[in-house]
Amino acid sequence: MISAIVRRDVRLALRSGGAWLYGVFFFAVFIALSAIALGGSLDIMRPLAPALIWLAVIFSAMLSFLAIFQEDFSDGNLAQYKISDASFVSLCAAKAISFSLVSILPLLLAAPLAALVFDMAPNVVTATFASLALSTPALAAYGVLSSAILAGRRGGGFLIVLITTPFLIPVLIFGLEAIAGYKSSGFAAVEFRIVVGLSLIAIAVGLPAAAAALNAHLE
Amino acid sequence: MINYLANPIRFLKFSKIATPVFGALTILTMIWGLYLALIKSPPAIEHGQAVRMMYVHVPAAWCAMMAYTALTIASVVSFIWRHPLADSAAKSFAVPGAAFTFLALITGSLWGKPAWGTWWQWDGRMTSVLILFFIYVSYLAIWSVIPERKKAARLAAILAMVGFINIPIIKFSVDWWNTLHQPASLSTPGAPGMPPEILWPLMMMVAAYSFLFGWLSLRGIEADIIRSRKARDQKAPAAQATIETF
Numbered sequence: 135m136i137s138a139i140v141r142r143d144v145r146l147a148l149r150s151g152g153a154w155l156y157g158v159f160f161f162a163v164f165i166a167l168s169a170i171a172l173g174g175s176l177d178i179m180r181p182l183a184p185a186l187i188w189l190a191v192i193f194s195a196m197l198s199f200l201a202i203f204q205e206d207f208s209d210g211n212l213a214q215y216k217i218s219d220a221s222f223v224s225l226c227a228a229k230a231i232s233f234s235l236v237s238i239l240p241l242l243l244a245a246p247l248a249a250l251v252f253d254m255a256p257n258v259v260t261a262t263f264a265s266l267a268l269s270t271p272a273l274a275a276y277g278v279l280s281s282a283i284l285a286g287r288r289g290g291g292f293l294i295v296l297i298t299t300p301f302l303i304p305v306l307i308f309g310l311e312a313i314a315g316y317k318s319s320g321f322a323a324v325e326f327r328i329v330v331g332l333s334l335i336a337i338a339v340g341l342p343a344a345a346a347a348l349n350a351h352l353e
Numbered sequence: 354m355i356n357y358l359a360n361p362i363r364f365l366k367f368s369k370i371a372t373p374v375f376g377a378l379t380i381l382t383m384i385w386g387l388y389l390a391l392i393k394s395p396p397a398i399e400h401g402q403a404v405r406m407m408y409v410h411v412p413a414a415w416c417a418m419m420a421y422t423a424l425t426i427a428s429v430v431s432f433i434w435r436h437p438l439a440d441s442a443a444k445s446f447a448v449p450g451a452a453f454t455f456l457a458l459i460t461g462s463l464w465g466k467p468a469w470g471t472w473w474q475w476d477g478r479m480t481s482v483l484i485l486f487f488i489y490v491s492y493l494a495i496w497s498v499i500p501e502r503k504k505a506a507r508l509a510a511i512l513a514m515v516g517f518i519n520i521p522i523i524k525f526s527v528d529w530w531n532t533l534h535q536p537a538s539l540s541t542p543g544a545p546g547m548p549p550e551i552l553w554p555l556m557m558m559v560a561a562y563s564f565l566f567g568w569l570s571l572r573g574i575e576a577d578i579i580r581s582r583k584a585r586d587q588k589a590p591a592a593q594a595t596i597e598t599f
Contacts, residue, residue: 147450185581190542208541238553277513281506283495283511283512284498287498287499290498293491293494293498296487296490296491297491297494297495298521299487299491300485300487300488300491301515301516302518303480303487304484305523307480332456335518339515339517339518343514343515346432346507346511347507347508347511350504350508350511351508352506
């Protein structure tokens with residue numbers, strides 16, 4: 135069932151006329167705006183580049199959170215899942231996977247391009263990519279949770295940012311620490327393990343909580 | 354006791370007595386505690402007069418965490434047993450909790466300037482308390498944006514339970530990250546402890562803040578019970594049926 139939902143969501147995204155690309159455009163705009171705001175000097179931007187890329191990814195992800203359940207909720211698909219004896223936890227897991235594929239994967243692929251713009255050192259690019267990739271499960275799980283809480287709420291854009299921020303702050307902190315740790319000890323840096331741990335906690339806590347939130351909407 | 358009070362009518366009877374008692378205790382301990390803290394207690398050797406900030410800062414921080422713990426317990430009760438009184442309680446713990454968190458941040462910042470020479474430092478303790486404040490705000494936001502009371506209560510309870518991860522992080526942040534904020538000086542075994550002329554005013558202020566928290570929450574629960582009863586008693590407006598004639 136999980137793979138069926140993932141396939142359906144990916145197909146829907148591909149046939150949406152490029153709506154999945156908006157996140158990447160937002161990412162590019164964010165990078166461009168920060169470069170303009172910082173005056174465009176590479177010497178100033180190079181040390182800040184991992185943080186800027188992380189922020190661009192987090193904001194872009196947060197803005198796409200609301201859409202995770204929006205359509206399924208309004209067109210009655212969610213009620214169908216409920217009737218069809220399927221577990222909401224596996225629905226949430228499927229949604230987390232399809233969100234990672236549709237919304238976060240393009241950002242991950244765009245990150246090395248942003249690294250070119252900032253003239254980052256190759257090992258920093260590797261570390262940035264790795265820390266983003268390892269925290270993708272956390273982003274997706276908390277995204278699914280906040281989207282499930284606010285399902286069917288119109289104009290929840292600011293609110294969803296407010297709700298997810300507390301949960302994403304630790305991920306942001308350790309994601310950036312992992313990049314710093316990579317310089318001295320490579321992938322053995324303890325921060326990478328913390329990032330993986332945060333992702334696992336997010337999956338363990340976020341997905342069942344999201345399933346409970348969906349149930350609360352439908353009772 | 355809890356079972357007995359679970360009935361809203363019995364609870365209102367109980368709170369009719371308990372609320373003024375908490376209010377009176379708050380005022381008494383607050384006046385006595387402030388007198389001890391601001392006038393009677395000696396200035397500290399290292400911090401000077403600025404140490405008096407501790408008597409308003411530490412209790413606020415403790416109460417902020419206590420309020421969140423109480424909020425989580427009420428949320429668990431509400432989530433499992435779907436008890437409406439637990440919803441009222443959770444909601445009423447959140448407002449003073451958020452206020453205490455804000456107070457802890459503000460007083461901490463005011464104390465930080467003379468003690469550390471900076472208004473703010475992005476260390477583990479301060480960042481995690483700031484996150485706690487954000488969690489309180491988003492918890493209250495859920496209540497305010499979702500009009501159906503039962504649904505709002507359930508969704509807010511889920512958010513509160515997930516957000517509880519932050520409480521141990523706050524508690525142990527001073528041990529995990531060795532930073533500016535001093536580690537726990539009261540609850541750590543083997544810590545030097547405090548001389549009684551500082552400990553007593555602090556304990557008095559902790560009692561005052563806790564009574565204040567109890568007072569505000571009781572009043573919040575009372576108001577919430579009355580409000581929801583009013584909403585229930587209000588008859589739904591009759592549907593307007595008009596027949597258009599051509």
